[in-house]
Amino acid sequence: MGKSIASRFDNIDIAKSTLRAVIINDDELTLEMDFCLEPAHPDYEDPGADEECCWHPGLLKFAGISKLQLDRRETAGDGMQRRFAIETFNIEGTKFDMACEWGDIHLQARSIRVLTE
Template sequence: MGKSIASRFDHVDIPSSKLRAVIINDDELTLEMDFCLEPGHPDYEEPGAGEDGCFHPGMLRFAGISKLSLDRRDIGDEGKRRFAIDTFNIEGTKFDMACEWGDIHLQARSIRVLTE
């Protein structure tokens, strides 16, 4: 049996994680992330000198989207590549996130957490 969505975030510091990109294709939405890992996560490595934490690339992929609301913020800095996360919630088939990029609210048939 597969892991639950909530258990995929064990030892992941979501408030310290960063959003890198939002990709929309047909009825799919992909969020490219830099997940901030905590000690206890299998991929955790001690941060080097000058590093803020242990970051690991990954994605959240939503398929079979039945409701989608994207409210992009005017951030003023077009060169920004990583966006801080303010709130993050997955409950059943619903997902909500507020971050520097903007607000994302959706309902999807499938929510997958992928790490590279």
């Protein structure tokens, strides 16, 4: 049996993690993330002197989307921003909700996968 979605976020500090990009393809949505790993995570390395976290790239992939609402925020200097801070993050069953500096994402999907690179 596979791991639950919640357990896939063990030892990842979602509140400090950031969104890098939103990619939409047909009935799929991919969120490129920089996950902030906690010391107990197997891929954890001591952060550099100028970083607060051990940043690790990853993806949230949603397939078989039946409901999708993207509310993009307009921000000053939006073209230069590379990381968007997460304000709220919730996965419950097939539903996903996230608010961040990029905007608000609400969806329902048949498949939700957490991938680390």
